Amino acid sequence: MVEVTETGRSGVVPVHPDVFAGELEGEPQLVGSRCRQCGARFFPRRGVCARCLSAEVEVVPLGRVGTLHTYTVVYQSTPEFPTPYILAYVDLPEGVRLLAPLAGVPVDQVRIGMPLRLQVEPLRTDAAGRTVLGYRLYAHGGGA
Amino acid sequence: MSDVYVVGIGMTKFGKHPDRTVVDLGSEAVREAIRDAEVDPRRIEAAYCGHVFQGMVAGQRVLAQTGLAGIPLTNVEDACSSGAVAIREAALAIRAGEHDVVLAFGMEHLTGRFRGALTPAEDDLEAAVGLTMPAIYAMRARRHMEEFGTTRRQLALVSVKNKRNALDHPAAQVAAAVTVEEVLASEVVAWPVHRLMVSPVSDGAAAIVLAAEEVAKRLTDRPVWVEGIGWALDTSYWGNRDLAYPRYVEDAARMAYRMAGISEPRRQIHVVEPYDPFAYKELHHLEGLLLAERGKAPEDLARGRFDRDGELPSCPSGGLLGVGNPIAAAGLMKICELYWQLRGEAGKRQVANSPRRGLAQAWGDLMQIGTVVVLGV
Numbered sequence: 001m002v003e004v005t006e007t008g009r010s011g012v013v014p015v016h017p018d019v020f021a022g023e024l025e026g027e028p029q030l031v032g033s034r035c036r037q038c039g040a041r042f043f044p045r046r047g048v049c050a051r052c053l054s055a056e057v058e059v060v061p062l063g064r065v066g067t068l069h070t071y072t073v074v075y076q077s078t079p080e081f082p083t084p085y086i087l088a089y090v091d092l093p094e095g096v097r098l099l100a101p102l103a104g105v106p107v108d109q110v111r112i113g114m115p116l117r118l119q120v121e122p123l124r125t126d127a128a129g130r131t132v133l134g135y136r137l138y139a140h141g142g143g144a
Numbered sequence: 145m146s147d148v149y150v151v152g153i154g155m156t157k158f159g160k161h162p163d164r165t166v167v168d169l170g171s172e173a174v175r176e177a178i179r180d181a182e183v184d185p186r187r188i189e190a191a192y193c194g195h196v197f198q199g200m201v202a203g204q205r206v207l208a209q210t211g212l213a214g215i216p217l218t219n220v221e222d223a224c225s226s227g228a229v230a231i232r233e234a235a236l237a238i239r240a241g242e243h244d245v246v247l248a249f250g251m252e253h254l255t256g257r258f259r260g261a262l263t264p265a266e267d268d269l270e271a272a273v274g275l276t277m278p279a280i281y282a283m284r285a286r287r288h289m290e291e292f293g294t295t296r297r298q299l300a301l302v303s304v305k306n307k308r309n310a311l312d313h314p315a316a317q318v319a320a321a322v323t324v325e326e327v328l329a330s331e332v333v334a335w336p337v338h339r340l341m342v343s344p345v346s347d348g349a350a351a352i353v354l355a356a357e358e359v360a361k362r363l364t365d366r367p368v369w370v371e372g373i374g375w376a377l378d379t380s381y382w383g384n385r386d387l388a389y390p391r392y393v394e395d396a397a398r399m400a401y402r403m404a405g406i407s408e409p410r411r412q413i414h415v416v417e418p419y420d421p422f423a424y425k426e427l428h429h430l431e432g433l434l435l436a437e438r439g440k441a442p443e444d445l446a447r448g449r450f451d452r453d454g455e456l457p458s459c460p461s462g463g464l465l466g467v468g469n470p471i472a473a474a475g476l477m478k479i480c481e482l483y484w485q486l487r488g489e490a491g492k493r494q495v496a497n498s499p500r501r502g503l504a505q506a507w508g509d510l511m512q513i514g515t516v517v518v519l520g521v
Contacts, residue, residue, distance in 0.1 A: 016269040044269055050381055072282035073335040099270045112290045141367045
């Protein structure tokens with residue numbers, strides 16, 4: 001898998017250098033790590049297994065559907081994040097937990113345990129006018 | 145191997161000190177601790193300084209200012225645990241037989257640097273998707289609410305208790321008589337965390353003098369024994385971590401209890417100063433310290449168990465929520481409080497149960513640093 005950290009031409013930058021593989025202009029894949037020795041999985045990806053310390057770690061795609069572990073509604077933040085917004089931890093079936101904004105669900109309908117879907121999409125425009133590509137969570141199926 | 149004793153303490157007022165430097169604050173706390181210990185400054189053989197944001201050789205500048213130059217000084221940085229880790233290093237130096245009298249201090253001047261809440265490091269992935277410090281505790285608290293039925297009123301009660309306790313602390317920054325309703329009427333920072341559930345940005349310093357047994361018993365007839373110290377680090381990988389329980393605190397506590405010979409902490413610890421930068425964290429930490437049953441700390445709080453006249457007074461000082469949060473000095477403030485409580489010198493803050501043994505805990509950062517110190521008389 002090609003690892004992408006930046007792309008100057010299109011003016012698209014990843015929200016963090018470690019989260020995508022593939023072409024940012026196309027449909028980049030959200031990735032984590034899997035230890036070839038012990039099978040542990042991690043997000044974001046890393047070079048050494050945090051469980052068995054093996055360096056035999058491969059980049060693997062992450063699933064797109066998981067369940068809401070916990071959340072908050074942020075009312076005070078830094079200027080690039082207009083408030084209020086919902087942040088949630090989602091548990092993916094691979095055993096990794098990741099943090100992302102939750103969109104499209106009214107606050108009073110957010111429930112721990114509800115199914116959520118991860119979608120790769122632009123989050124904002126940075127100070128240099130580039131599109132910051134990240135991911136958001138949405139309700140999945142009849143979850144909300 | 146010598147046992148280690150606290151023989152003197154000092155602290156500045158916590159608050160906004162726009163006209164003072166961190167060296168000024170650190171020097172005041174150090175001078176006060178030396179005066180309190182009634183020790184000849186030339187007897188101090190080494191020093192450890194905890195600070196997070198004070199730049200290069202900050203501790204050395206304090207020693208130069210106080211006339212203590214000429215001894216080894218080590219700066220210690222472990223986020224909010226920095227002050228408590230400085231104590232651990234100082235105590236290890238004495239236990240190892242290397243030194244007899246060692247100074248540990250912590251200091252921070254933050255109000256000149258931060259206007260609002262502290263933010264995570266800029267290259268942090270979670271910060272890049274919108275994480276703020278209060279949001280971390282908000283999500284942990286929300287998980288505790290889900291698993292144990294904890295309510296926002298119970299979280300608010302921590303602020304009510306600590307801000308009230310701080311009314312009797314001369315160094316307190318944000319002491320107040322507030323009600324649960326007032327806490328819940330303050331603006332929401334990150335639901336369910338309200339502004340009055342968050343400790344303030346503070347400037348301040350605190351210092352302690354530690355001594356080996358032989359020296360301690362010559363200096364004072366009421367030394368306070370450092371019975372146990374524990375220090376543990378959890379992973380920063382959320383996927384394998386229980387967000388409703390601080391494993392790193394339990395690990396650090398068990399280490400300290402083992403060293404102190406404590407088998408039943410709920411009976412053997414009489415006063416506790418858990419780390420409370422956010423209201424929820426005090427409850428979270430009381431459970432991790434094994435001083436409350438898992439999921440039961442909120443109920444214990446509501447029935448008064450943690451009040452000053454309760455069965456296990458918690459944060460009688462007023463804690464970070466009441467006294468303030470100059471990061472590295474905050475953990476040392478808790479040690480100062482135990483020193484006063486165990487010697488019966490806490491004045492209006494004195495707890496009712498004549499404590500013989502107390503525990504202070506500090507905690508730091510997203511990596512989850514847990515530091516526990518058990519003191520006894």
